[in-house]
Amino acid sequence: MTGERVTVTAYPDGPLLVRGDADILDADGHRVPRTRRTVALCRCGLSTIKPYCDGTHKAAGFRTDE
Amino acid sequence: MPSVPPTLSSPHPPLLDDDDVAALPFRPRGPVSAAVLAHLVDGTATAHTALADRAVLASVDIERDDDLQLALFALYASAYGAFPAFLADLEWDPSLIATRRVIETAFERSLRNSVTVPELPSPTADAVARALFDLTGADGGPSLSRYLARKATLDQAHEFLVQRTVYTLREADPHSWAIPRLTGRPKAALVEIQSDEYGGGRPDRVHATLFARAVRGAGLSDAYGAYIDDVPAVTLASHNTMSMFGLNRRLLGAIVGHLAAFEMTSSIPNRMYAEGLRRLGFGDDVCEYFDEHVEADAVHEQIAGRDLAGALAEDHPELLADIVFGAAACLEVDDRVGRHMLDAWSREESSLRAEDAR
Numbered sequence A: 001m002t003g004e005r006v007t008v009t010a011y012p013d014g015p016l017l018v019r020g021d022a023d024i025l026d027a028d029g030h031r032v033p034r035t036r037r038t039v040a041l042c043r044c045g046l047s048t049i050k051p052y053c054d055g056t057h058k059a060a061g062f063r064t065d066e
Numbered sequence B: 001m002p003s004v005p006p007t008l009s010s011p012h013p014p015l016l017d018d019d020d021v022a023a024l025p026f027r028p029r030g031p032v033s034a035a036v037l038a039h040l041v042d043g044t045a046t047a048h049t050a051l052a053d054r055a056v057l058a059s060v061d062i063e064r065d066d067d068l069q070l071a072l073f074a075l076y077a078s079a080y081g082a083f084p085a086f087l088a089d090l091e092w093d094p095s096l097i098a099t100r101r102v103i104e105t106a107f108e109r110s111l112r113n114s115v116t117v118p119e120l121p122s123p124t125a126d127a128v129a130r131a132l133f134d135l136t137g138a139d140g141g142p143s144l145s146r147y148l149a150r151k152a153t154l155d156q157a158h159e160f161l162v163q164r165t166v167y168t169l170r171e172a173d174p175h176s177w178a179i180p181r182l183t184g185r186p187k188a189a190l191v192e193i194q195s196d197e198y199g200g201g202r203p204d205r206v207h208a209t210l211f212a213r214a215v216r217g218a219g220l221s222d223a224y225g226a227y228i229d230d231v232p233a234v235t236l237a238s239h240n241t242m243s244m245f246g247l248n249r250r251l252l253g254a255i256v257g258h259l260a261a262f263e264m265t266s267s268i269p270n271r272m273y274a275e276g277l278r279r280l281g282f283g284d285d286v287c288e289y290f291d292e293h294v295e296a297d298a299v300h301e302q303i304a305g306r307d308l309a310g311a312l313a314e315d316h317p318e319l320l321a322d323i324v325f326g327a328a329a330c331l332e333v334d335d336r337v338g339r340h341m342l343d344a345w346s347r348e349e350s351s352l353r354a355e356d357a358r
Helices: A056-060 B031-042 B048-058 B066-080 B094-114 B125-137 B144-150 B154-168 B184-197 B207-217 B233-247 B249-264 B267-279 B284-315 B317-346
Strands: A007-010 A016-019 A038-041
Touching: A016 B284, A038 B284, A056 B125, A056 B267, B031 B048, B031 B066, B031 B094, B048 B066, B048 B094, B066 B094, B066 B233, B094 B233, B094 B317, B125 B249, B125 B284, B125 B317, B144 B154, B144 B267, B144 B317, B154 B207, B154 B233, B154 B267, B154 B317, B184 B249, B184 B284, B207 B284, B233 B249, B233 B317, B249 B284, B249 B317, B267 B284, B284 B317
Parallel strands: none
Antiparallel strands: A007 A016, A016 A038
C-alpha cells in the first residue's frame, strides 16, 4: 500500500484508528511493533498496551468532544 | 506446563464398530440428533423432520434442549464443512433443510421472547454505535473473566478452554456468511475486521490457529469436535445463535449486531483471561491468543459499532431492530454460558457434562 495516504480517524469516546502504511515510533524514534493493518491508538491515557488501545476507556467513562 | 486433568486428557476415540456415525467425534443426545446424524453420515433419509416437529412442540426450553441444539449444531456443521464424515452432497438436501427450518423457527421464536431488547436508537451511525456501547457496557453481574483472573483452579481453566473450542477453533466463520449480503461501507468494515481475524494474509496469525495453539499448549486436543460430548446445550446454543444469524439472509441485521456486541465484550475480558492463565502457570503459547485479542478487539469494536452496524442502520433503517436484537441476543446467550460455568463451580462441580448424563 505504499503511496496510499494514511488516514487517522477519531472514534467518539474512543481511540484513533490508523489505516495505511504508517510507522508508529516511540519517544526514542524506535518503531513500535505493528502486527495489523488497522491499529487503534489510545486516547484516554489508561491503556495497558500503549500506544495501542485496550478498550479501558469504556470502563473509565472517557468522553471526547465529537 | 500445568498438568492436564485426567478427565480431559483423552477425548472419546471413535467407537470401533461398523456404524458410520462412529466416525464422528461426538454422539447423539436424543432421537432428533440421532436421526440427523445418521442421515448426514450415511446418506439414508430418516424421519428427522417429523421427529423435530414433535420435539419442538414437546421441548420445555429449546434454548437448553440437548437433543435439538445438537441436531441444529450438526446441520450447521454440514454447511461449514466442519466434519469430513458429513457427506458434502447433503448440504442442501431438502429434508435436512426442512428439519433445520423446523428447529430454527422454534429457536428464533424462543430467542425473540427471551431476549430483552432496549429502546431503539435513531438510525444514524453515531447513535447506533453509542447505543451498542451502552448496551454492552451495562453491568452483567458476576463475571466469568474476573473469576478466571483471580480464582479459577487449573481444572476450571481447562474447562473454560474446552467450552470455548466449539466456536473459537472456527473463530470468525459465522460472521463471514454476511459478507456477500452487504454492500458499501458495512461490507468494507466487515471485511476489514474479518481480514484481521483471518491473520491479514499470514496463516500463522489466523485467530482460530492461535487458539488451536493455545489449546494444544494447555495439553488439550485441537481436533474440531473433540469436546462436543463434554459441552452443555447452552454452549451449543451460543454457537447455533451465530450460525443461524449468519446463514439466514433475512437475519442479516442480527448477525451484524451479534458481531458488534461480541467485539465490544472482548478486549477487557481477554486481558483478564490471560492474567488468570498466567497466574495458573500457563506460558505464552497458551496466553498469546488472549493477548492478541486485547489489541485486536479494541480495534474491531470501533469498526463494528460505527462503520459496520452504524453504517448498515443508516443505509437500511429497516434492519435497525434486528441489529439491536442480534447484539442483545449475543449478550444473553453468552451470559448463559458464563453463568453455567460460574454456577457449576460455585457448587464445586464441573461445568462439563457428566458421563452418566450422556
